[in-house]
Amino acid sequence: xxxxxxxxxxxxxxxxxxxxxxxxxxxxxxxxxxxxxxxxxxxxxxxxxxxxxxxxxxxxxxxxxxxxxxxxxxxxxxxxxxxxxxxxxxxxxxxxxxxxxxxxxxxxxxxxxxxxxxxxxxxxxxxxxxxxxxxxxxxxxxxxxxxxxxxxxxxxxxxxxxxxxxxxxxxxxxxxxxxxxxxxxxxxxxxxxxxxxxxxxxxxxxxxxxxxxxxxxxxxxxxxxxxxxxxxxxxxxxxxxxxxxxxxxxxxxxxxxxxxxxxxxxxxxxxxxxxxxxxxxxxxxxxxxxxxxxxxxxxxxxxxxxxxxxxxxxxxxxxxxxxxxxxxxxxxxxxxxxxxxxxxxxxxxxxxxxxxxxxxxxxxxxxxxxxxxxxxxxxxxxxxxxxxxxxxxxxxxx
Amino acid sequence: xxxxxxxxxxxxxxxxxxxxxxxxxxxxxxxxxxxxxxxxxxxxxxxxxxxxxxxxxxxxxxxxxxxxxxxxxxxxxxxxxxxxxxxxxxxxxxxxxxxxxxxxxxxxxxxxxxxxxxxxxxxxxxxxxxxxxxxxxxxxxxxxxxxxxxxxxxxxxxxxxxxxxxxxxxxxxxxxxxxxxxxxxxxxxxxxxxxxxxxxxxxxxxxxxxxxxxxxxxxxxxxxxxxxxxxxxxxxxxxxxxxxxxxxxxxxxxxxxxxxxxxxxxxxxxxxxxxxxxxxxxxxxxxxxxxxxxxxxxxxxxxxxxxxxxxxxxxxxxxxxxxxxxxxxxxxxxxxxxxxxxxxxxxxxxxxxxxxxxxxxxxxxxxxxxxxxxxxxxxxxxxxxxxxxxxxxxxxxxxxxxxxxxxxxxxxxxxxxxxxxxxxxxxxxxxxxxxxxxxxxxxxxxxxxxxxxxxxxxxxxxxxxxxxxxxxxxxxxxxxxxxxxxxxxxxxxxxxxxxxxxxxxxxxxxxxxxxxxxxx
Numbered sequence: 001x002x003x004x005x006x007x008x009x010x011x012x013x014x015x016x017x018x019x020x021x022x023x024x025x026x027x028x029x030x031x032x033x034x035x036x037x038x039x040x041x042x043x044x045x046x047x048x049x050x051x052x053x054x055x056x057x058x059x060x061x062x063x064x065x066x067x068x069x070x071x072x073x074x075x076x077x078x079x080x081x082x083x084x085x086x087x088x089x090x091x092x093x094x095x096x097x098x099x100x101x102x103x104x105x106x107x108x109x110x111x112x113x114x115x116x117x118x119x120x121x122x123x124x125x126x127x128x129x130x131x132x133x134x135x136x137x138x139x140x141x142x143x144x145x146x147x148x149x150x151x152x153x154x155x156x157x158x159x160x161x162x163x164x165x166x167x168x169x170x171x172x173x174x175x176x177x178x179x180x181x182x183x184x185x186x187x188x189x190x191x192x193x194x195x196x197x198x199x200x201x202x203x204x205x206x207x208x209x210x211x212x213x214x215x216x217x218x219x220x221x222x223x224x225x226x227x228x229x230x231x232x233x234x235x236x237x238x239x240x241x242x243x244x245x246x247x248x249x250x251x252x253x254x255x256x257x258x259x260x261x262x263x264x265x266x267x268x269x270x271x272x273x274x275x276x277x278x279x280x281x282x283x284x285x286x287x288x289x290x291x292x293x294x295x296x297x298x299x300x301x302x303x304x305x306x307x308x309x310x311x312x313x314x315x316x317x318x319x320x321x322x323x324x325x326x327x328x329x330x331x332x333x334x335x336x337x338x339x340x341x342x343x344x345x346x347x348x349x350x351x352x353x354x355x356x357x358x359x360x361x362x363x364x365x366x367x368x369x370x371x372x373x374x375x376x377x378x379x380x381x382x383x384x385x386x387x388x389x390x391x392x393x394x395x396x397x398x
Numbered sequence: 399x400x401x402x403x404x405x406x407x408x409x410x411x412x413x414x415x416x417x418x419x420x421x422x423x424x425x426x427x428x429x430x431x432x433x434x435x436x437x438x439x440x441x442x443x444x445x446x447x448x449x450x451x452x453x454x455x456x457x458x459x460x461x462x463x464x465x466x467x468x469x470x471x472x473x474x475x476x477x478x479x480x481x482x483x484x485x486x487x488x489x490x491x492x493x494x495x496x497x498x499x500x501x502x503x504x505x506x507x508x509x510x511x512x513x514x515x516x517x518x519x520x521x522x523x524x525x526x527x528x529x530x531x532x533x534x535x536x537x538x539x540x541x542x543x544x545x546x547x548x549x550x551x552x553x554x555x556x557x558x559x560x561x562x563x564x565x566x567x568x569x570x571x572x573x574x575x576x577x578x579x580x581x582x583x584x585x586x587x588x589x590x591x592x593x594x595x596x597x598x599x600x601x602x603x604x605x606x607x608x609x610x611x612x613x614x615x616x617x618x619x620x621x622x623x624x625x626x627x628x629x630x631x632x633x634x635x636x637x638x639x640x641x642x643x644x645x646x647x648x649x650x651x652x653x654x655x656x657x658x659x660x661x662x663x664x665x666x667x668x669x670x671x672x673x674x675x676x677x678x679x680x681x682x683x684x685x686x687x688x689x690x691x692x693x694x695x696x697x698x699x700x701x702x703x704x705x706x707x708x709x710x711x712x713x714x715x716x717x718x719x720x721x722x723x724x725x726x727x728x729x730x731x732x733x734x735x736x737x738x739x740x741x742x743x744x745x746x747x748x749x750x751x752x753x754x755x756x757x758x759x760x761x762x763x764x765x766x767x768x769x770x771x772x773x774x775x776x777x778x779x780x781x782x783x784x785x786x787x788x789x790x791x792x793x794x795x796x797x798x799x800x801x802x803x804x805x806x807x808x809x810x811x812x813x814x815x816x817x818x819x820x821x822x823x824x825x826x827x828x829x830x831x832x833x834x835x836x837x838x839x840x841x842x843x844x845x846x847x848x849x850x851x852x853x854x855x856x857x858x859x860x861x862x863x864x865x866x867x868x869x870x871x872x873x874x875x876x877x878x879x880x881x882x883x884x885x886x887x888x889x890x891x892x893x894x895x896x897x898x899x900x901x902x903x904x905x906x907x908x909x910x911x912x913x914x915x916x917x918x
Contacts, residue, residue, distance in 0.1 A: 019824055041825045043796040044890030052887075073824025076887040130885060131659045134849055332658035 008089035010155050011082035013070035019127035021074035023086040028064040033057055039071035052076060056083045060093035076100060077166035078126040081159040088154065100166040108228040109173050109197035111256045114138045114394045115299055116326040116342040117335045118175060122147035123156030129163050133170035135332035141175040144187050145202050153183065157190045164194035173197045175233070181209060185216055192220040195228060198256070203264065204234035205241045210251040217254075230254070233299065237261035238268045242283045245290035257297035259328075260287050263304075273304075275311050277318075288323035300327035309337050316341025339395070349392045355385035403899070405913075410788075410836055414910040415899050419504075419528065419548045421566075423902070426909040429839055434764050434907070439565035441608055453582040453620060455635045460494040460613065463634040464571065467609035469495060472502045472527070473570035476607065478599040479509035480575070480587060480736065484646030487575035487613045489516050490638070496525040504548070506567060507531040508558055508599040509802045513646065521546060530567065531558075532792075532802020533901075541900050542798045544916040550799070550901030552792055552914075555599065555735070556761025556768065556808035557904050562602045564764055566908055572603035572610045574627060575641045579614035583632025584625035587754070588737075588747040590616030592641050594648060595716070595737020595746050597626040598756035604631040615641045626754055649739050654696065654719075655689030659849045663818050664693035666870065667777055667847045672701050673868040674861055676775050676814055684713035684776040684809060687738040690818045691777050695719045702728050713760070713773055716742035716752070724751060733769060735760050735805065761808035763906040771811035778806055780817045782833045785875060787840030787855045789817055790833035792903055795826055796893040797834055797917040799901065807906050810842035814861065821848040821882045827890060829879040834893070836912040837903055850878050893917075 006027070013022035028034075035053050039046060053069060056079070067083070074082070077100040087093040118139040121128050125147075132140050142160040144153065160176060176191050177200040178184035184201070191199075201213050210232065217230055232255045234241075234248050241248070242265070249258055262280050266273040273279065284300065291298035300319040303312045312334055319327060320342050327342075329335055344352070354372060359382045362370045370377040392398035404416040408425035416423060424432060449455065457463050469475070475495065477488035488507060493516075495503060501524045505517065512535035520526045521540065528548025533541050541550045553561055561567045576585035577592045587597040592615055604610050604627045612627065613636045622629075655661060667690075671677040677698065685691035696719060702708070708727065712720055714734035718741030723729045725745075732752045737743050745752045760769045770776075781800060782790040794800045809815065819828050829846070844861060846853045853875035854862050865872060883889055896916035905911040 041890075043893040044826055045887065047891055048887055073826065075825060075885060131849060134662060135658055333661070 006090055008086050010085035010089060013072055017072045019074055019078065020072050021079050021082050022070040023082045024068040025086040025090045025092065026066040027090050027092055028066060030064050032064060034066040036068045037071070038069065041071065041073050049079065052079055053083060056080050056098045059098040060084060060087050060096045062087060062092050074126060075130065077162040078159065081162040085155045085158050100162050102165045103168055105195055106169070109231060111231065112297070113173065115173070115257060115297060117329050117338045118326065119329050119332060119335065120147065123160045124148050124152045126159060129167050133168065133172050135335050137172055137329060137335045138326065139173035139175050140169055141177050141200065143177045145177045145179050153179065157187055161190050161194055164191070164196055175200055177202060181212060184213065188213065188216050188220060192217055192230065193224045195226055196230060198231040198233055201232060201234045202261070203237050204248055205238055206244060207247045207251040210234055210248055210255070214252040214254055231256040233257045233259055235259050235261045236287060237264035242286055245287050246293060249290045249294045249296060255296055257299045258287050258291045259299040260284060260301050262301040275315070277315070284322060292323065297325045298323055300324040302328035302330050303334065304330065306331045306333065312337050313341050343395055343397060344388055344392055348388065349398050352385035352388040353398065355382060356389050408910060410839060410911065412836055412912045414902060414913050418551060418902055424909045426905050426911045429841060432907045432909050434564060438563050439568065439606055441606055455583055455632060456581050457634050457636060460491055460611070460636050461497055463611045463636050464491070464494055464498060466634060467571045467611065469498060469500055469571055471500050474504045474506050474568060476506040476569045476572045476603045478574065479507060479511060480594045480597055480599055481592065481642040481647045483511040483513045484642035484644065485511065485514070485575060486640060486642050487573060489514055491573040492517065492520050492525065496520060496523065501525060502527040505529045506569060508555065510537050512536065533799050534801055538799030542914065542917045544896070544898055544900050546900065549899060550914065551904060552803055552901055553904045554761065554803040554807035554906055555757040555805045556763055557906050557908065559602045559757040559762040560764045560906065560908055562606045563762065564908060569603055569607035570609065572600070572607035574600040574604060574610065574612050576612050576614040576627065577641065578616045578618055578622055579612050579635060580618055580620040580622040580629065581635055582620050583612045583629030583635050584622040585612050585614065585627035586622055586624055587626055588743055592616065592644055592647055593743045593747070595743045596734055596754035598735050598754060600627060601756040601758060604628070609633050611636060613638055613641060615639060648737065648743055653689065654692045659820060660690050661693050662849050663820065663847055664690045665697045666852055667694050667816055667818050668697035668701055669870060670816070670845065670847065670852060670865065671698060671775055673870055674864040677701060677707055679707055680710045681774045682709055682711045682713070682772070684773050684812065686778065687715045687717050688779050690779065692717060692719055694777050694818065699723060699728060713769065714742065716745070718742065721745040724749065733760070761805055770808045773812040775814040775816065776809040776812040777816050777818050778809055780819050782828055782830050783817055783819065783846050784830050784833045785879065787843040787846065787875070788833045788836055789838040789843055790835045791837045793835040793914060795830070795834055797895045797915060799914060803837060807838055810838050814844050815842060816845040816847055817843060818847045821850045821878055822886055825886050827879070827882045827886055829875060829882060835903060835914055846875060848878055850881060853878060
């Protein structure tokens with residue numbers, strides 16, 4: 001037993017808590033393991049939980065401890081995370097991990113894949129993750145930053161790590177929002193070995209910040225033999241960040257998109273955030289331009305009023321018109337509205353398809369000029385139509 | 399009265415007691431296999447000479463009414479749950495019986511509620527011998543822990559009518575809580591300060607019981623209209639200050655679920671009805687007041703509007719969401735067995751197209767047909783389903799009593815029975831190898847809709863064909879089950895139960911479908 005060992009706890013329990021577990025670990029010098037279990041699901045999984053608690057403690061090389069567990073129906077990967085957190089807080093399990101079985105990894109993510117919606121999942125709240133993909137956002141974000149209390153950063157990091165290994169997110173891109181540096185570097189050490197598809201870097205203001213994250217990821221990938229891409233999406237949330245948008249966008253080949261955080265940005269400006277967003281028009285336009293200048297995506301902020309679907313739809317349509325390709329969501333009910341808002345209309349798609357058909361016909365006939373009826377179609381119009389039809393196909397609309 | 403335990407295996411392979419509370423039982427024989435014979439029971443013939451010519455049947459209190467009815471040890475006293483958790487009348491009547499000093503009553507509620515946990519004291523004091531009716535909460539635990547002297551008997555709403563009609567149960571005294579009544583005993587549920595909507599659950603009792611007492615807190619001069627209960631069947635009328643707590647009788651508003659997962663289930667069910675072609679002009683459906691069912695109605699409503707489809711009738715439990723369908727011209731009628739919120743109560747009181755129905759018209763299996771089998775689709779819940787599509791609604795997976803059967807068993811007769819359930823709750827899988835307590839045979843359950851996909855009973859090839867090629871996530875039930883077991887960390891343990899039966903579950907024909915065993 002290390003000198004620093006002390007009794008420590010992790011997780012949550014109580015009548016209102018679901019799918020979580022509370023673990024207290026009291027280090028001891030001798031006497032072996034004393035596990036006290038109280039579980040809402042005892043009649044069904046009591047034996048399995050007893051066995052798992054002992055197995056996790058063994059993996060963490062803990063031989064003597066009293067462990068008291070109040071379980072509210074947590075899934076096995078959550079149980080493992082909470083025990084590991086309590087053990088580490090107790091000064092035990094130094095350098096040890098208890099990893100749940102790794103699910104097969106989804107196909108690697110493409111730089112220009114659809115990113116219309118990304119659903120935020122708070123990093124310390126286990127109950128939302130397991131069914132998140134059923135609502136079919138383009139991406140989920142396991143959040144270690146603003147939704148996590150400062151005292152719970154360690155717990156969130158371990159839970160998010162286990163979530164990446166154990167939860168099937170289907171076709172969703174698996175994103176993680178790390179903390180601001182330097183805390184974010186600790187997040188990376190725990191998270192990168194589990195091959196997330198994308199890291200969001202909050203409150204990015206300078207190219208140097210992105211560079212630091214990029215280098216650390218690159219080192220970790222090498223160390224853990226990861227070859228699949230892990231993309232970066234810097235979040236610009238301040239006046240300075242917006243001023244540096246173009247420089248930030250070109251920092252690394254791994255950046256696939258820029259996004260904006262409007263709560264912090266408007267706070268930085270000292271203005272009120274409105275549903276119309278006039279106060280952030282400059283910042284958003286500038287961000288779109290910086291992103292397009294280096295051929296990456298521009299992604300909008302979130303719309304905070306979960307009850308206002310009409311407001312959300314207007315925001316999304318306006319956002320698409322400005323050049324954004326997606327936005328964040330804070331509730332699954334926003335996903336469908338966002339997807340509709342960021343989809344081209346049927347009329348747009350049909351027009352683009354006609355142009356593409358005319359273009360292909362001209363190619364076949366070896367003509368340099370594309371024409372539709374009596375109208376000549378300029379090359380940029382053809383390019384836009386090609387992009388739009390390709391996107392519509394990704395959305396299953398063409 | 400302890401029966402010597404003799405068990406028989408029924409057609410569903412379940413061990414059921416041969417005797418229950420001193421009466422021989424018929425084990426479940428299969429759907430539609432039991433043929434009833436004989437004539438219905440009838441109450442004694444009465445004469446006008448024994449009732450006041452001016453029609454005033456009022457007596458000062460319940461104690462007097464019960465004494466006048468000749469209540470004595472071992473009799474059957476019935477009550478109803480149209481006031482739901484707000485009901486004060488059932489306990490009032492049982493307490494009055496205790497004052498008279500009678501013992502060993504059989505309490506025969508159409509359902510009991512948590513606020514009636516005071517009945518435990520009466521059971522302990524020997525006033526009540528046992529309860530035949532749904533038990534949950536504290537009463538459910540009391541029964542499952544084996545503390546009740548007799549055996550619980552759980553019946554569906556239709557099964558309760560059948561049991562009364564067929565003389566399986568003889569009611570000595572029926573006590574009917576009435577939101578409005580006149581001194582003659584005519585009673586109505588849709589007016590008065592304690593208005594609850596339909597009084598349908600009390601109709602069988604008023605027709606077949608030896609004695610009928612109406613208890614009201616809103617007495618009106620004769621005539622009380624509409625007379626959902628006819629005064630001609632009533633012996634005594636008792637006026638009290640309050641029959642119940644209005645806040646708990648109907649909710650101000652019924653809540654649609656806000657859980658995204660449950661909303662997804664609700665939407666999948668609505669889409670299923672549309673894709674399968676069940677949602678068409680002139681169709682009918684039934685959905686209860688659960689969170690998923692209410693959300694289902696909202697999704698279906700939007701689809702009906704989109705497709706220009708109108709229903710001929712919908713069946714309640716009514717809520718404001720069904721009332722909106724009626725008011726927006728999306729259905730011609732609501733046929734309503736139970737009214738859950740204020741909008742439902744107001745609508746029934748004011749709109750002749752919102753019709754009170756009873757377990758006789760809707761659910762009784764021993765009749766010349768009923769409405770349930772004429773409904774095109776019904777959306778129900780369940781605590782467990784198994785791989786053979788059997789359903790359990792009465793017990794937790796650990797064997798403790800949880801819910802009454804309600805109209806659930808009766809509704810299985812519909813053209814398309816859909817159980818809308820999450821695939822697991824917390825960590826507890828809902829799809830299991832074998833249901834803990836069999837409440838509905840799988841051959842009558844057509845579709846199981848979960849957030850992870852929709853499973854269609856292989857017996858329903860027509861439904862399988864109807865949705866072929868749709869974008870619905872149709873999956874084999876085994877598939878969904880396997881996925882959930884992977885998530886939950888393997889198959890759950892089989893909870894241990896004792897070998898003493900504490901209650902039986904009746905099928906709609908009065909045969910014994912399964913046994914609830916002592917737990918803990």
